[in-house]
Amino acid sequence: MKISMWYALRDVRSRPKQFISLATVSAAILTVMILAVLWEGALWREDVMPEKEHNYHFYFYNLSDEDKAYIRSQPWVLTTYDAYSELESVKGTAHENTFRVRVTWENNAKSATYARELFLKRGIIENEPYDKQYEREYNSNYEALRIAWNDADVKNGMPIETMARNLTITFMLDKYILNNDYTMKTLNGYTMQPTFLLRTFLLMLFLCAAILILTLETYRANFREYGTLRALGFKNGQLLLVNLCRTLLVSAAAIPVSALFTFVIVRVYYLITAPFRTSVGSVYFTIDETVPVAALFLLAICLTAASLLASVIVFAMHKSKTTMSYLRGEDTFAVSFVSKTSPRFENAAGVLGYCRLYAVRARAMLSRYTVITAIMMPLPMFYLVVGVSMLGKDDSAASQISAIYTAFQSVAVFVTTLCVTHAASRMFASSRSAELGVIRAIGGSKSTVRSVTYPIAALQFGAVLVLALLINGVITDAFATNIAVASRENAKTIAELLASGLLGVISAVCFVLPSAFSGLISFLIGFFRRPIIAAIREVE
Amino acid sequence: MRKHRSTEKIDIPADDVLVCRALTKSYFQGETHIKAVNDCYLTVKKGEFAAIIGESGSGKSTLLHMLAGLDEPSSGKVYLAGKDLFDMPDRELSDFRSQKIGFIFQSFHLLPVLTAKENILLAQKIAGASHYPRYLDELAKMLKIDDRLHHLPSEMSGGQQQRVAVARALINRPAILFADEPTGNLDEESSEELIRLLLETRAELSQTLVMVTHDKRIAERADRIFTMKNGVLREM
Numbered sequence: 001m002k003i004s005m006w007y008a009l010r011d012v013r014s015r016p017k018q019f020i021s022l023a024t025v026s027a028a029i030l031t032v033m034i035l036a037v038l039w040e041g042a043l044w045r046e047d048v049m050p051e052k053e054h055n056y057h058f059y060f061y062n063l064s065d066e067d068k069a070y071i072r073s074q075p076w077v078l079t080t081y082d083a084y085s086e087l088e089s090v091k092g093t094a095h096e097n098t099f100r101v102r103v104t105w106e107n108n109a110k111s112a113t114y115a116r117e118l119f120l121k122r123g124i125i126e127n128e129p130y131d132k133q134y135e136r137e138y139n140s141n142y143e144a145l146r147i148a149w150n151d152a153d154v155k156n157g158m159p160i161e162t163m164a165r166n167l168t169i170t171f172m173l174d175k176y177i178l179n180n181d182y183t184m185k186t187l188n189g190y191t192m193q194p195t196f197l198l199r200t201f202l203l204m205l206f207l208c209a210a211i212l213i214l215t216l217e218t219y220r221a222n223f224r225e226y227g228t229l230r231a232l233g234f235k236n237g238q239l240l241l242v243n244l245c246r247t248l249l250v251s252a253a254a255i256p257v258s259a260l261f262t263f264v265i266v267r268v269y270y271l272i273t274a275p276f277r278t279s280v281g282s283v284y285f286t287i288d289e290t291v292p293v294a295a296l297f298l299l300a301i302c303l304t305a306a307s308l309l310a311s312v313i314v315f316a317m318h319k320s321k322t323t324m325s326y327l328r329g330e331d332t333f334a335v336s337f338v339s340k341t342s343p344r345f346e347n348a349a350g351v352l353g354y355c356r357l358y359a360v361r362a363r364a365m366l367s368r369y370t371v372i373t374a375i376m377m378p379l380p381m382f383y384l385v386v387g388v389s390m391l392g393k394d395d396s397a398a399s400q401i402s403a404i405y406t407a408f409q410s411v412a413v414f415v416t417t418l419c420v421t422h423a424a425s426r427m428f429a430s431s432r433s434a435e436l437g438v439i440r441a442i443g444g445s446k447s448t449v450r451s452v453t454y455p456i457a458a459l460q461f462g463a464v465l466v467l468a469l470l471i472n473g474v475i476t477d478a479f480a481t482n483i484a485v486a487s488r489e490n491a492k493t494i495a496e497l498l499a500s501g502l503l504g505v506i507s508a509v510c511f512v513l514p515s516a517f518s519g520l521i522s523f524l525i526g527f528f529r530r531p532i533i534a535a536i537r538e539v540e
Numbered sequence: 541m542r543k544h545r546s547t548e549k550i551d552i553p554a555d556d557v558l559v560c561r562a563l564t565k566s567y568f569q570g571e572t573h574i575k576a577v578n579d580c581y582l583t584v585k586k587g588e589f590a591a592i593i594g595e596s597g598s599g600k601s602t603l604l605h606m607l608a609g610l611d612e613p614s615s616g617k618v619y620l621a622g623k624d625l626f627d628m629p630d631r632e633l634s635d636f637r638s639q640k641i642g643f644i645f646q647s648f649h650l651l652p653v654l655t656a657k658e659n660i661l662l663a664q665k666i667a668g669a670s671h672y673p674r675y676l677d678e679l680a681k682m683l684k685i686d687d688r689l690h691h692l693p694s695e696m697s698g699g700q701q702q703r704v705a706v707a708r709a710l711i712n713r714p715a716i717l718f719a720d721e722p723t724g725n726l727d728e729e730s731s732e733e734l735i736r737l738l739l740e741t742r743a744e745l746s747q748t749l750v751m752v753t754h755d756k757r758i759a760e761r762a763d764r765i766f767t768m769k770n771g772v773l774r775e776m
Contacts, residue, residue, distance in 0.1 A: 003665050007653075014653035014692065228649040231610055232708075233638020233666040235631050324611035327649060 004238050007229070008245030022218065022250045025423060026303065027257035028416040029210050033299045034262045035412050036203050068099055202475065206379045206413070208306060210420050213372050215310035217424050219243065219318070227326030236319055243311045251304040259296055269408055369460055372424050373515055374467035376417040381472045381507045383410035388503060418515055425460070425519025429453065436527060437535030446528055453520055461516035469508050473501075552619050557716060557748045558584040558607060563616035565602050565771075576602045577613070578771035584764070589742060589749045591759040594768030600752040601646065601720050603768065607750065608643050608718045609633055620716060638667040642709035644719040646752075648701045650693040656704045657689040660711050667712045679707045682737050684730075698725040706734060710741055717742070719751040723758065735761065 012019045072080050387406030436449050565577040576599045584590045594600050605611040609625040618625045650659050680686040683703040693701050702725045723731035742749050759765050765776040
C-alpha cells in the first residue's frame with residue numbers, strides 16, 4: 001500500500017503536464033455532470049412555471065361578483081378567468097361558476113399570504129360549496145394530495161367539507177406551493193418522465209464511456225512502466241493500488257477545477273440570457289444562480305467512484321498479461337524494425353511504404369479510436385439538434401432561454417468529448433513518434449511526415465462520421481418518437497425530417513472533424529520542434 | 541492468460557540453480573508459425589557464469605526473459621532454485637522475483653518518473669527492506685553514478701542509464717542475476733569495469749550469472765558458453 005502510494009505521488013510529481021491534462025478532462029466531465037443536474041432542475045422548474053396550465057392557479061367556485069372584483073384588484077393576481085377551460089360550468093356542482101386566479105411568479109410566499117388575507121377578509125373558506133356526487137373524486141384527489149404532502153390535517157374518513165377547507169388552507173400556506181410535487185407528478189409526469197429517463201440514461205452512458213476510455217488510455221500509456229514494476233517484483237494488487245491512488249489524486253484535483261468551470265459557465269449563461277425576460281419580469285426557465293455545493297460534492301463522489309471502478313475494470317482486463325507483454329508496450333511501434341534485415345527497409349521508399357500501411361498494422365488501435373469517438377460524439381450532436389429545434393418552436397422567452405441552455409450543454413459536452421478524443425488521438429499519434437523520427441532521420445521532410453499521418457486521420461474521420469451519424473440517428477429518432485407519443489403530437493413532415501437529418505450531418509462534420517485531427521496536429525507541432533533523436537527515443 | 545501446466549515433478553539436484561526443460565516459445569506471424577525458442581534444455585549450477593551468444597533475432601533475449609519468469613513459454617519448464625516458475629501463483633512469483641532474481645535489461649527499463657536513486661531503492665522497497673543501504677553508495681561509486689543519483693533517467697546518457705539499471709539489479713544481492721547485453725551501451729573501459737564488478741559480486745555472493753552478450757571477449761570469461769541459432773540452444 002505504502003509503496004504504491006509513494007510511486008503514484010512520484011508519478012504525479014514527475015509528470016505534471018499529464019496530471020494536469022487528466023485532471024482537466026476529469027473536471028470537464030464533472031462540469032458536464034453538474035450542468036446536467038442544473039439543467040434538469042431548470043426543466044422541472046419550467047414545468048411548473050406559471051405559463052403552464054394548472055400551475056399556480058387558485059380555483060374558487062360560486063364567488064359573488066363583488067368577491068371577484070376584489071380579487072382582481074389584488075397586486076399579486078396576474079390574471080383571472082371566469083370559467084375553467086376544460087370543465088364546463090355545471091350548475092349546482094363544485095364546478096359551478098368556476099373562477100380561476102393566476103398568481104404572480106416572483107413571490108409565491110407573499111402571494112400565499114395575500115391569499116390567506118383574502119380568504120379571511122371575504123370569508124371564502126366558510127362559504128365553499130361542494131356536491132355529494134363529486135365526493136368520490138374529491139376523496140381520491142385529496143388522498144393523492146395527502147400522500148404527496150404527507151399532511152396530517154387530512155385523514156381518511158374526514159368529512160369532505162373539512163377536508164376541502166383544510167386542504168385549501170394548507171395549499172395556500174404550505175411551502176409546497178413553491179414547487180408543487182402534486183402538479184408535477186399528476187399533470188406533467190406523463191411527458192416528463194420518459195424523456196427525462198432517456199436523457200439521463202444517455203448522459204450517464206456518455207460519462208461512463210468517457211471515464212472508462214480515459215482510464216483505459218492512461219493505463220495503456222503506462223504499460224512499459226508497469227512491466228518494469230512487475231519485473232522488479234510488484235504484485236498485480238500493488239499495480240492496481242498505484243492506479244487507484246493516481247485516480248484519486250486526479251479526481252481530487254478535478255473538483256476545484258470543475259467548480260471554477262461551472263461558475264464561469266453559469267456567469268456567461270446569465271449574461272447571455274439577461275435580455276430574455278418574460279413580460280412579468282421573471283425568468284422561469286433558468287438554472288440556479290449559485291452552484292449547489294452539495295450537488296457538486298455528491299457528483300464529485302460519483303465521478304471518483306466511477307473512475308475507481310473504471311480503474312478496476314481496466315486492470316481486470318489486463319490482469320493476465322505477462323510481464324514481457326507489459327514491457328513490450330502493446331500497440332506501440334518499436335524502432336527496432338530499422339535494424340531488421342528485410343529488404344523493405346533497404347531504402348527510404350521501402351520504409352515510407354511500410355509506414356503508410358500503419359493503419360493496416362495498427363487496426364486494433366484505429367478501431368478503438370473509432371469506437372471511442374463514435375460513442376462520444378452523438379451526445380453533443382444530439383444536444384445541438386435539440387437546441388436548434390427549440391429555437392424554431394415558438395417565440396416565447398422560455399423557448400429561447402431553453403435553446404440557449406441546450407446550446408451551452410452541447411458546447412460543454414463537446415468540449416469534454418474533444419478533451420477525451422484529443423487525448424486518445426494524441427496517444428495514437430504519439431505511439432508513432434519513433435517511426436516518424438526515423439522517417440525524418442532518413443531524410444523525410446515535414447510534408448513526408450504529414451503524408452503518412454494525415455491519411456490515417458482522414459480515415460478516422462470517415463469511420464467516425466458514419467458511426468456517429470448512425471448512433472445519433474437512432475437516438476434522435478427514439479427520442480422524437482418518445483416525445484411525440486407522450487405529448488400526442490403529430491408526426492413530422494418529410495421536410496422537417498430532411499432538415500433535421502441535414503442538421504445532423506452538419507453537426508456531425510463540425511464535431512467529428514476537430515477530434516480526428518486535434519490530437520495529431522498537436523502531436524506534430526511538438527514533434528517538429530523536438531530534435532529528431534528525441535522523437536526516436538520517444539522522449540516528450 | 542496463464543496456461544495450464546502439467547504437475548509432473550522432476551528431481552533437481554540442490555546445486556542446479558537454474559534448470560530448463562524442453563522450453564519452447566512460438567507464435568504466429570500472419571500464417572507463419574515461428575519458433576523463437578525451440579526445445580531448449582539448460583542447467584546452470586550455483587555460482588556459475590553462463591554466457592549465451594548468438595546473432596540478432598536468434599531468440600537469446602526471449603530465452604532469458606522466460607528463464608527469469610518475465611515471459612511465459614508455449615511449453616516446457618523452468619526451475620529456479622528448485623521451484624517451478626510457472627507453477628507459482630502470481631503473488632509468490634512476484635516475491636520470488638524481487639528477492640532472488642536480478643535482471644539487467646538491454647533497454648534499461650528505468651522508471652522515467654523516478655530519479656536514479658529512487659529507481660535503485662525501489663527494488664529494495666519492493667523486496668521489503670526499508671533501511672537505507674550502504675551498499676547503494678558503494679555501488680554508485682563503483683558504477684560511477686554517485687553524482688547522478690538525483691537525476692531523472694531523461695537527464696542521463698544511455699551509458700549512465702545502463703549503470704543505474706545494473707545498480708538496481710544488484711541492490712538486493714540477488715541469488716541469480718540475468719543480464720541482457722549489459723555492456724551494449726558502454727565504452728570499452730566502462731564495459732570492463734562493469735564486468736569486473738559483476739564477477740566480483742558473483743564471487744562474493746556465490747551468485748549465479750546468466751548473461752546474453754555479443755562480446756566474445758566477455759563470453760570467454762564465462763564458465764560455460766551457449767550459442768543460440770534459430771531458437772536452438774547448444775553448449776560450446
